[in-house]
Amino acid sequence: MPQLSTVFRKLEEGSKRLTPQRELVIRIFADHPGEHLSAEEVHHLVKKEFADIGLATVYRALELLTDLNILQRISFNDGKARYEFNQEELHRHHHLVCLRCGKVDEFNEDLLDPLEERIFQQRGFKVLDHELKLYGICKSCAKNARTRG
Amino acid sequence: MPQLSTVFRKLEEGSKRLTPQRELVIRIFADHPGEHLSAEEVHHLVKKEFADIGLATVYRALELLTDLNILQRISFNDGKARYEFNQEELHRHHHLVCLRCGKVDEFNEDLLDPLEERIFQQRGFKVLDHELKLYGICKSCAKNARTRG
DNA sequence: CTACGTGCAAACAGTTTGCAGTGCG
């Protein structure tokens, strides 16, 4: 979760402004740690405090913040993009997606480093980023299935 | 890559028919091993042999074949879904996506098994499937950058 | 004859873009 001053510097470097709309979008993510918000969800949340913000503005803010590496765009294959703060420790930050209830949890793991090193040695492919998603059934869904069945 | 007889059995179980269109869609994947085709690409390829097949039919065939676990739907965050044969050894089958030229390569690795076991022990989350994507720069793009720069 | 399958066109959802107006730097 970036400092506002960092955000401000990054914006200035590209002579971009920290408008109220953009600041609000950032605050929404600060207020919803660990969530993976879609553009529509962000729009909905921002609207509570800034009634007439346009959806396009939200999209443009999300794009800008993603370009500045303040946000990270991810997809869980449900047809819409989602966003979260671009954690520096992204390389150790993965997702557990429950196929039944849709809940997305996170976990940290550094076991990919040796693999990426080996891939570079063997194929010359330099890994810059990665994405590991584990799909399955979460604890509470498994319990419910047992109880009900 | 499934036997046609397997496909036929799976279709019969759901009283679905192996129409020429569906058979062609399957053949397209057989003829393009290792590729990750979008619906539009499949449509384009099928059209060469069956001129007036509709795009909707392709979508419906892809959905059906995915439901039957003959195909697997994947996404590389480029806004469109892609498909490939659902390899049984999927659990060892991951993707290297070049951020410069977009080429998608594959690699196999079984190092996730112990991790998944640990996640089940620690959190009760039962992993059924997973998706590992490594984003970076492929060998030839890295070489071109060096040559040109 | 019924249920499945098809092509076509229209509908849809998420996202992007063109444009006229606003206001910071």
Next chain:
DNA sequence: CGCACTGCAAACTGTTTGCACGTAG
């Protein structure tokens, strides 16, 4: 003043659906 930024509506892309017709079982 100039350029970044905005809201709105229209455009666009990938995908799904409704419908009338065809055909396999």
